[in-house]
Amino acid sequence: MDDEPAENISGGTAGGGRFSEFQSGDGTARAEAVVDRLGARYWRKTYGGQDAFECLVRTILSQNTSDKASQPAHDDLMAKYGGEDADLARALADADRDELAETISSAGLYNQKSEVITRVAERVVEAYGGREGFDEYVRTGEYDAVRETLLDMNGVGPKTADCVLLFAAGRDGVFPVDTHVHRIFRRMGIAPPDADHEEVRAVLEEQVPAEKCGFGHTATIQFGREFCTARNPACLEDPEACPMADHCEQVGVYPETGEVEDPADAA
Template identity: 40%
Template sequence: MLNKLLEVVRSYYEQVKPIEDRFKRMSTFELLVGTIISQNTNWRNVERAMANLRDRGLLSPEGVLRANPRELEKALRVAGLYRVKAARIREIAERIVSSGLSLDDVLRLRWSEARAKLMELPAVGYKTADILLAFKAGAPVIPVDTHIARVSKRLGLVERGAGYEEVRAVLESAVPPNERNLFHLALIRFGREVCKAKNPSCDVCPLRDLCPSSTSKP
């Protein structure tokens, strides 16, 4: 099943390559902010919110702290949950500035040390830390978001109750290190377009004949 999934997901690589390139061009703080904004919304709304932040000079820790909190909320409104996200971004900015922390210096540490250090920041868990490590430090890690976890569980790659680290380990066992960024982005797209949380499109899924959760068998 893992090999078949990899074959299917590879067909999305060309579509998501521009996203990988965009992530790599971002500053580390920008990518951190974008990851927080992306929770419970689509990437189109993330891009609109990021553009708002950029126009207002709010894509640096110092810029965030100089701004009126209401201005930050206004910029994030298009992405939903804007008050919660604004508070998280501001809290992270405060921690970075008050401690003199350099995110880029953190990313130069060994992978395990960098991950632990990043997760000391407010609202930064495994996924957010791994996204920074994967796209800004070149770490061979597959960040696991809700779409990736859902697809993995529906396909029976892991048990329904599997946690983040178990899902990550199973996927990394099959995906070559040099493909993991694209695999991460492509599997998210597959989860959004085909293996959706509600009303999955099993009838057009190329994995339906192998998937134990499929509602449409050929």
Template identity: 65%
Template sequence: MPEEPSENISGGPSGGGRDVVFDPEDEMSATRAAVVVDRLGDMYWRKAYGGQGGFECLVRTILSQNTSDKASQPAHDELMAQFSGSAGHRSAENSSGHRPREQDLAESLAAADRALLIDAIRSAGLYNQKSKLIIGVAEDVLADFGSETDFDTYVREEDPETVRDRLLEMKGVGPKTADCVLLFAGGRDGVFPVDTHVHRISRRIGLAPPDADHEEVREYLERDVPAEKCGFGHTAMIQFGREFCTARKPVCLDDEEACPMVDICEKVGVDIESQSVVDPAEAN
């Protein structure tokens, strides 16, 4: 079984989580989504997630927006190297001439020199926008929770819907970002973040209506996939989207039998005869 990719920005450098064993669903009675996730677990990995720092996960996921893991990971690493302590503050010394005390990540980023932050995250792209968002969420976290540590506790222990609603109030935090924080930091069962891969694959296979938006796809998946399997379903479906069910040329175009989902996939938007692929929402 392949190892989880080393580049997985939402899940951390090694994807995070711990290996677990889940009983497979009975394919005769299970939902199609549950069958898909069990097959993905056989192909890739089965993991339970949680335990990351909530604020660091929030920053990490903002960096991952509209870019690849390959670009996001170096930006995250450089940000942490420069801002996880006293480095990166607008002033290296306070008014008394002493260096500031070691601060948590939220404090460091709220006080960051934006030019230094931009330099640190440049590889992630959209660095002007992302630097503003990161400083903004840091200020928001400090104002509402007092510290990175208290925010992390809130993410782990508060009602997940309450946490999600609060995250969505932060500028630059959309549903996928909020759900990644709930999954990778909060370790919440029943959370299935929907990125572009998950959105495409779910509608192409027929796990959600062809015209479903990201939030509607999430609702279908969280309804139909056993709660404890949603986490690895998310990460494994992303890998499946990279290796098999790509946007422009899924493997079924060359060989239908090469796809492990061939018997349950509706191929919405994929025309084998004409060798054409469109977004499921555009399919006749």
């Protein structure tokens, strides 16, 4: 199998997982059929193994920006605060806010993100003693309790929490919903056009077998970048240019006029 695209950080070689074989579904659940097709085109991988606190920080850095912007910020943060013998959570809890903001400036919204990272680090140190205790809790704690704990952290939303559960804990049945996943499955007509992120997640986690949710998430992101973009999807000019055309209802996409709108506005 070809290497995963380097720009897809969440699905790249640092994903902490391994390539695995999965059996295709019978096609009765549309979401599973889409995930099977995407998995055949990109990769099929099981996840887990990332350090939970670093994964949490990395995902916070990725909020409202691209991997291209957030990756340098992550690298700079780790170079400054994540030494070989350092406890990253303690180092960030004690970090000077202005220095941290400058370190992660390439990620955008750096003042806001530095505040969130510092606050989360302080909580992790207080509640779990640092990085290792938090990692143990995320990996072994009861799923609903861990997700609720993550969501209770100010500045951590459902997508961030689910990425930690997937990429650090390797939890099956977790399908994080970012902007690509939210757009694509509503545009396809699999989720309701006015569904919010949590409602899309509920549809996907109901229809997609638990072991396929992880690669469904990462492969959907890559498909969104290459074909089903927000403003100029491949089907707009040539329906046959999209490898998922036979699964898609093109909600909010109007090839006859060249217009594209959010599925919720098209409903």
